[in-house]
Structure formats: C-alpha cells, structure tokens
Amino acid sequence: MAKTIVTALVGAAVLGLGATAAQADTLSDVKAKGFVQCGVNGSNLAGFGAQDSSGNWAGLDVDLCKAVAAAVFGDATKVKFTPLSAKDRFPALQSGEIDLLARNTTWSVSRDSQLGFDFRAVNYYDGQGFMVKKELGVKSALELSGASVCVQSGTTTELNLADYFRSNNMDFKPVVFEAQDEADAAYNAGRCDAYTTDASGLYSIRLKMANADDHMVLPEIISKEPLGPAVRQNDSRWLDIVSWSHYAMVAAEEFGITTANVEEMKASANPDIKRFLGEEADSTIGADLGLPKDWAVQIIKAVGNYGESFERNVGEGSPLKIARGLNGLWTNGGLQYAPPVR
Amino acid sequence: MALADARTGSGEPPKVSLLYNPALRSIVYQVVTLVVIVAAIWYAWNNVVQNLARANMTAGFGFLNSRAGFDLAQSLIAYSSDSTYFRALQVGLLNTLVVAAAGIVTATIVGLLVGIGRLSHNWLIARLCTVYVEIFRNIPPLLVIFFWYLGVLALLPSIRSIFQHLEENPDAIFFISNRGIYMPAPVFGDGFGTVLIAFLIGVVAAVAFTVWANARQRATGQRPPVLWVNLGLVLLLPFLVFLVMGSPLTFDYAVPGSFNMRGGMVIGPEFLALYLALSLYTASFIAEIVRAGIRGVSKGQSEASYALGLRPGQATRLVVLPQALRIIIPPLTSQYLNLIKNSSLAVAVGYADLVAVGGTILNQSGKSIEIISIWMLIYVSISLITSLFMNWFNAKMALVER
Structure with missing residues (x-):
C-alpha cells in the first residue's frame, strides 16, 4: 500500500513538471536560468545545425541561437542546444523544453496559428526539391511518375510532395521515415528512386553520400520554404528579441559592419550606424528591447553579419557552396531585408 | 487527523487501539491513496487546461475530420491524401493489428519448435536452438x-535488375527485390462466393466427421481414415465446385512500370523487416517459456508414457505438452503483449503503424494531448482484449485437469 502511495506521489510530481513549463515571459525565464535553450537539427544537417567531431555545434541556425545568447547575455556561449527530429520539434517548443526553435523550420500559416507559435524573421529562403541517382536518367521532377520517394515524416515537405504529384496527375509511393539518417540509408540502398526535402538539405545530404557525384538535384523547386526561428505565441518581447537578433545580422551586412571592423565602426560618422551599435548618447533601442545597450555589437562580434554567417556555414566558405540567390541582400536582388533600425 | 484522534481516544485497556485496527487502517490507506490519485489527476488536468489557454490552443477531437494531406505507403483500406486524419488513424491501427497478428502466430510456432528443439536428444538440433x-x-x-x-x-x-530479369524470363511471376516481394494478386470473379460456401460446408463436415470418428474409435477401437476423408471434404469439395463454377479466379501479374512494378501484390520491406524481427525476437522468449513449461512437467510423466509404449513424439504431443500448456500460457500472454507494444518500433523503418501515422498527425495538427490519449487508449484496449482472450484460454486449459 505504501508503495502505491509513493507511486501516486511520484506520478503527480512528474505530471506537475508541466506547470512551470509554459512561461509567458521567456526573457525573464532565460535570464533567471542564465542560458538560452535552443532547439536545433538533430540529424547533423551540415550548414544549418550539425556537430563537428569534437561536439561543437555549427550552422546557420546555430549562429542564430548564439546571436540571441550574445544579445541577451553579451556572451554567445550561454546557449545550450537540444537536437530535435522533425517530429519532436513542435512538442518541445510547446512544452517549454526549449526557448526557441531554430531548426530549418518552415513558416506556414497553420504553424503560426494552429500550433501556437510565432514566426517573424526568415533566416533562409528555401524551396523543396528532388534528388535522384544520375543512372536513372531522369532530368525533371515531372518524369518521376510511379517512383518511390523517400521523405521525412511530419514536415511540410511530406504535404507538398502529395500535392505536387496530385496536381500533376502523377502517382508515387512514399517511403516515410521519422529520422533523416534512416531516410538517407534507405535512399542509398535503392529503396527509393528519389529523395525529397528542402533544396539546401538535399545539397547537405548529397555531400554525405559515399559518392556525391552519382547524385543530382533536379531543377524543379516545388514549394516556398521560408525557414526561420519560432517561439511560443503571445510572448512578443521574446519574439522581438529573436527576430531582431536576425535583423541585426542583416542590418550589419547592409551597413558593411563585420566581426573584424565592428570596433572601428563604433566611431563611424554615420548616425544610423552609431544608433545601431548603441553609440548614440541617448540610444534606448537596446533597453526598449529588454537588452543591453551594445546588443548588436555583441551579436556581430560573436557570429558576424548575415553574409559572414552565410558564407561560413552554407556558402563559398563551406563544402555546400550554395549561392546567395534568394538569400542575398535586397539591394542585390535577394529577399534578406532588415526593417530600419530607428 | 483520524489517526491522531484514535491515539488519544484509546483509553480503555481491553480494547485494542484503533491505531492497530486492521480494518480501519486498510480504509485509511485506501482513502489516502484515492485522494492522492484524484488530486494528481485534477492537478494534471488543470495544468493542461491552463497551459493550453496560455498558448492560445484548444483541446478537442474535432481536428480528426480535417484533411490529412499526406500519403501513406501501406494501406489495407482506401486512403489518399484527401482522406481525413481519422481515416489515416484507421489505416495505422489496421497496419498495427496486421503485423501484431502475423507476428504472434509466427512467434508462437517458431517458439514452440525451438523450445522443444532445445530439449531434443539430437545434439545438433539442441545446440542450434540454443544458439538461436x-x-x-x-x-x-x-x-x-x-x-x-x-x-x-x-x-x-x-x-x-528485376526488370532485366523479366526481359530474359518473360514468364516469371514471383520476384524478390529490395522494394519488396512481388507476386500475382488473385482477382475473384462471379461465383467465387459459392466456392467459399463449399469450403465452409467442407470444414463443418470435417469437424462433424472427426467427432463421429472419435466416438467410433472409443466404442469399437477402430479408427476411421480421418485424415483422408477430411482432406477430401476441405480441399476436394471446394475444388470440384470451383471447376463447376467455371474457375472464377484469375491473377493480376506484376509487370514493369516506369520506376516500380505495376499491379500484382507486393509485401513491402518495411512490413517484412518488422514482422520478421518481431516474430523471431519474441520467438526466442517463447522458446524459453515452452522449455520451462516442458521441464516443469514431472519426468515420471514421460517415463510412464514410454513404459506404455508411446514413441517420444507421441509422448510429447499427448502427455507432456497438454500439461506443460498450463505452465506456459500465463507468461506467454506477457510475450504477446510485448510483441504488440514492440510493433510501435515500426516508426524506425517507416512502416505506417498507429504510432507512425499518429506522430505525423500530431506534427501537422499540433494536437499532442489528443493524439497521445488516442495512442494510449488503443494500446490499452488491444492489450486488454488479448489478455482477456488468453485468460479465457488459460481457464479452459486449467479445467481439463483431472
């Protein structure tokens, strides 16, 4: 009997853990515990969220997590990473296990509303594509009727795939995996004819294949996939901080501020730059966001501007060698655009 | 509270203190447990409601009628991306039931054979079974x-390479590839129902004949040719009807399509991997249970049956196994339940079972609490039904005791 009571109490305690989970004010919560808990890609998606051999995290999404930590604490190391599968990511954010989800997650209306999240900034504009083995001789996604397609479950990709084949009157056989690693292995073993996910992911996965040159990414991009950080709904202060951490990186690139020259730029004659870097005497931008005055400086020192982060993680400085394309600055014909810092 | 009062109120010496009253103690313990459990459930529920409200989310099962939007690889019933979430869950449940049922049957047969094999006097067979x-x-x-x-x-x-093989051997109808096992699919024509009825009549007649034969053997000591007559009733009778009805059965053969075989029947590698793994894994435990059950029957039983002139096979089948079954069935039930629950590992290889489908729905709709309740409810139901059946079977076997 005593055992039953103990069991009941333990059960109650376990269930009760949820009580402190959903904080309406994530910033206070983060400051109190002293670090940002950031949900990132758990399947080593090179360029976005991946660990090197010594366990250090790197990637575009990881940089955003570090930028938020730098903005809040002035220290980019005050961040802890939670590797998540596509399927686990939303419950992790809903339950309060993580403060912020930066896991190549597509911003869609149902996720913004029904799932109870808020999106604002887009740190990578992507689109869904297909990868096939060259030996198949397929040149276009429209030739894939009847094919078996490997896909990850719980993604917008899975839904777009069904819609695309349907709207083109083609049939296909989905082979659905929860984890990307198993999908990779199955594609490699010839279980599927094609592999579909965001184009950036395809380039990253292709690099992992034994012989990357045997595979090609088809030209069709079948969807819009604006990937960005998500936070819990109704916490606009935290949403502001996360979004402006990204915008600060973009603004820094617009201003030509880099990790190397950020100290010199503090002395710039340009009032926009001075205001952005918190050098104007009566600047309250940082304080209004709930951040230190030099928040932007800390971000740039930690991860560089958006262009630097892009080149280091997915661009020319990385094995992926993805062109800026849609992710170029708006002044260069891309979509990356920071609202005015004023 | 009540206990403290009891302590002070125990003034009269002949009466045993209420504190040591077993009836009262047991009631107090039960009340305390009940209060704690109710409080825990209330607290958890309240918590859920508050957190949902804070996240601006609603609870409810209305979402099950929304369009699913995703396709499923394995489906026994009509399903497309236009079907509802509810339909998708049905597909998942059916897939779980199919792999669990097939797994249980195979695991039982393999487990029984291996368990008996481990006790075999043949050194090689016994060792092979041990290694397995x-x-x-x-x-x-x-x-x-x-x-x-x-x-x-x-x-x-x-x-x-299957396509190539087909070019060289156009008559091949059965293929094994890394996309699954392809075989001709039966297409039932008009009149096949009559064949099925003939088959059912044959089975009933066979059972009746066996009962009669047993009675006759007991009365006269003569055994009528049960096997041959029953085979004739169960197989020959439907076959004759089949011929009379004009062979109402054709086959749909798998032919090469653009990327996959088209038509025919295919058993996918996801199902096969899960089915083989679950059956063979569980069979190893069942084998041990069977061995324990047989060992649990006193050695005198088999010695006595040898003394009566039974051969080892007969002794096992007629004397030892029926007694061993009573020891085997209760732990066997646990193994069946384990197999059913282990089938949720399907998600690792992309077999569309209840957990895989539910997980996708959870992700698309964000209804974690609802989906997890559905999962728990269904698994508890399947397990309880299995237990009920096994308990009934166990009771039936126990009654045979003389």
Whole structure:
C-alpha cells in the first residue's frame, strides 16, 4: 500500500513538471536560468545545425541561437542546444523544453496559428526539391511518375510532395521515415528512386553520400520554404528579441559592419550606424528591447553579419557552396531585408 | 487527523487501539491513496487546461475530420491524401493489428519448435536452438529490425535488375527485390462466393466427421481414415465446385512500370523487416517459456508414457505438452503483449503503424494531448482484449485437469 502511495506521489510530481513549463515571459525565464535553450537539427544537417567531431555545434541556425545568447547575455556561449527530429520539434517548443526553435523550420500559416507559435524573421529562403541517382536518367521532377520517394515524416515537405504529384496527375509511393539518417540509408540502398526535402538539405545530404557525384538535384523547386526561428505565441518581447537578433545580422551586412571592423565602426560618422551599435548618447533601442545597450555589437562580434554567417556555414566558405540567390541582400536582388533600425 | 484522534481516544485497556485496527487502517490507506490519485489527476488536468489557454490552443477531437494531406505507403483500406486524419488513424491501427497478428502466430510456432528443439536428444538440433535463443534474446528488438531492414532486405536485388530479369524470363511471376516481394494478386470473379460456401460446408463436415470418428474409435477401437476423408471434404469439395463454377479466379501479374512494378501484390520491406524481427525476437522468449513449461512437467510423466509404449513424439504431443500448456500460457500472454507494444518500433523503418501515422498527425495538427490519449487508449484496449482472450484460454486449459 505504501508503495502505491509513493507511486501516486511520484506520478503527480512528474505530471506537475508541466506547470512551470509554459512561461509567458521567456526573457525573464532565460535570464533567471542564465542560458538560452535552443532547439536545433538533430540529424547533423551540415550548414544549418550539425556537430563537428569534437561536439561543437555549427550552422546557420546555430549562429542564430548564439546571436540571441550574445544579445541577451553579451556572451554567445550561454546557449545550450537540444537536437530535435522533425517530429519532436513542435512538442518541445510547446512544452517549454526549449526557448526557441531554430531548426530549418518552415513558416506556414497553420504553424503560426494552429500550433501556437510565432514566426517573424526568415533566416533562409528555401524551396523543396528532388534528388535522384544520375543512372536513372531522369532530368525533371515531372518524369518521376510511379517512383518511390523517400521523405521525412511530419514536415511540410511530406504535404507538398502529395500535392505536387496530385496536381500533376502523377502517382508515387512514399517511403516515410521519422529520422533523416534512416531516410538517407534507405535512399542509398535503392529503396527509393528519389529523395525529397528542402533544396539546401538535399545539397547537405548529397555531400554525405559515399559518392556525391552519382547524385543530382533536379531543377524543379516545388514549394516556398521560408525557414526561420519560432517561439511560443503571445510572448512578443521574446519574439522581438529573436527576430531582431536576425535583423541585426542583416542590418550589419547592409551597413558593411563585420566581426573584424565592428570596433572601428563604433566611431563611424554615420548616425544610423552609431544608433545601431548603441553609440548614440541617448540610444534606448537596446533597453526598449529588454537588452543591453551594445546588443548588436555583441551579436556581430560573436557570429558576424548575415553574409559572414552565410558564407561560413552554407556558402563559398563551406563544402555546400550554395549561392546567395534568394538569400542575398535586397539591394542585390535577394529577399534578406532588415526593417530600419530607428 | 483520524489517526491522531484514535491515539488519544484509546483509553480503555481491553480494547485494542484503533491505531492497530486492521480494518480501519486498510480504509485509511485506501482513502489516502484515492485522494492522492484524484488530486494528481485534477492537478494534471488543470495544468493542461491552463497551459493550453496560455498558448492560445484548444483541446478537442474535432481536428480528426480535417484533411490529412499526406500519403501513406501501406494501406489495407482506401486512403489518399484527401482522406481525413481519422481515416489515416484507421489505416495505422489496421497496419498495427496486421503485423501484431502475423507476428504472434509466427512467434508462437517458431517458439514452440525451438523450445522443444532445445530439449531434443539430437545434439545438433539442441545446440542450434540454443544458439538461436541466445542470439535473439540478447539483442534489443530495434537492432533486430534494423538488421532485417538494412542488413538483409536492403541487399536484395534492385528493381532495375528485376526488370532485366523479366526481359530474359518473360514468364516469371514471383520476384524478390529490395522494394519488396512481388507476386500475382488473385482477382475473384462471379461465383467465387459459392466456392467459399463449399469450403465452409467442407470444414463443418470435417469437424462433424472427426467427432463421429472419435466416438467410433472409443466404442469399437477402430479408427476411421480421418485424415483422408477430411482432406477430401476441405480441399476436394471446394475444388470440384470451383471447376463447376467455371474457375472464377484469375491473377493480376506484376509487370514493369516506369520506376516500380505495376499491379500484382507486393509485401513491402518495411512490413517484412518488422514482422520478421518481431516474430523471431519474441520467438526466442517463447522458446524459453515452452522449455520451462516442458521441464516443469514431472519426468515420471514421460517415463510412464514410454513404459506404455508411446514413441517420444507421441509422448510429447499427448502427455507432456497438454500439461506443460498450463505452465506456459500465463507468461506467454506477457510475450504477446510485448510483441504488440514492440510493433510501435515500426516508426524506425517507416512502416505506417498507429504510432507512425499518429506522430505525423500530431506534427501537422499540433494536437499532442489528443493524439497521445488516442495512442494510449488503443494500446490499452488491444492489450486488454488479448489478455482477456488468453485468460479465457488459460481457464479452459486449467479445467481439463483431472
């Protein structure tokens, strides 16, 4: 009997853990515990969220997590990473296990509303594509009727795939995996004819294949996939901080501020730059966001501007060698655009 | 509270203190437990409601009528991306039931054979069975699934080599590839129902004949040719009707399509990997249960049956196994339940079982609490029904005791 009571109490305690989970004010919560808990890609998606051999995290999404930590604490190391599968990511954010989800997650209306999240900034504009083995001789996604397609479950990709084949009157056989690693292995073993996910992911996965040159990414991009950080709904202060951490990186690139020259730029004659870097005497931008005055400086020192982060993680400085394309600055014909810092 | 009062109120010496009253103690313990459990449930529920409200989310099962939007690879009933979430869950449940049922049947047969084999006087058979049990019993089931999926089935011939094989042998109708096992699908024509009825009549007649034959054997000592007559009733009778009805059965053969075989019937590698892994893994435990059950029957029983002139096979079948079953059935039930629950590992190889489908729905709709309740409810129901059946079976076997 005593055992039953103990069991009941333990059960109650376990269930009760949820009580402190959903904080309406994530910033206070983060400051109190002293670090940002950031949900990132758990399947080593090179360029976005991946660990090197010594366990250090790197990637575009990881940089955003570090930028938020730098903005809040002035220290980019005050961040802890939670590797998540596509399927686990939303419950992790809903339950309060993580403060912020930066896991190549597509911003869609149902996720913004029904799932109870808020999106604002887009740190990578992507689109869904297909990868096939060259030996198949397929040149276009429209030739894939009847094919078996490997896909990850719980993604917008899975839904777009069904819609695309349907709207083109083609049939296909989905082979659905929860984890990307198993999908990779199955594609490699010839279980599927094609592999579909965001184009950036395809380039990253292709690099992992034994012989990357045997595979090609088809030209069709079948969807819009604006990937960005998500936070819990109704916490606009935290949403502001996360979004402006990204915008600060973009603004820094617009201003030509880099990790190397950020100290010199503090002395710039340009009032926009001075205001952005918190050098104007009566600047309250940082304080209004709930951040230190030099928040932007800390971000740039930690991860560089958006262009630097892009080149280091997915661009020319990385094995992926993805062109800026849609992710170029708006002044260069891309979509990356920071609202005015004023 | 009540206990403290009891202590002060125990003034009269002949009466035993209320504190040591077993009836009262047991009631107090039960009340306390009940209060704690109710409080815990209330607290958890309240918590859920508050957190949902804070996240601006609603609870409810209305979402099950929304369009699913995703396709499923394995489906026994009509399903497309236009179907509802509810339909998708039905597909998942059916897939779970199919793999669990097939797994249980195979695991029982293999387990029984291996368990008996381990006790065999044949050195080689006994050792082989021991090796089998020790290997499968000591590997986590997930690894066994991966072993079959990536280690065996993925290495089968590719679909391209099947196409090539077909060009050289146009008459081939049965193919094994890394996309699954392809075979002709039966297409039932008009009149096949009559054949089925003939088959059912044959089975009923066979049962009746066996009952009559047993009675006759008891009365006269003569055994009528039960096997031959029953085979004739069960197989020959439907076959004759089949011929009379003009052979109402054709086959749909698998033919090469653009990327996959088209038509025919296919058993996918996801199902095969899960089915083989679950059956063989559970069979190793069942083998041990069977061995324990047989060992649990006193040695005198088999010695007595040898003394009566029974051969070892007969002694096992007629004397030892019926008694061993009573020891075997209760732990066997646990193994069946384990197999059913382990089938949720399907998600690792992309078999569309209840957990895989539910997980996708959870992700698309964000209804975690609802989906998890559905999962728990269904698994508890399946397990309870299995237990009920096994308990009934156990009671039936126990009654046979003389």
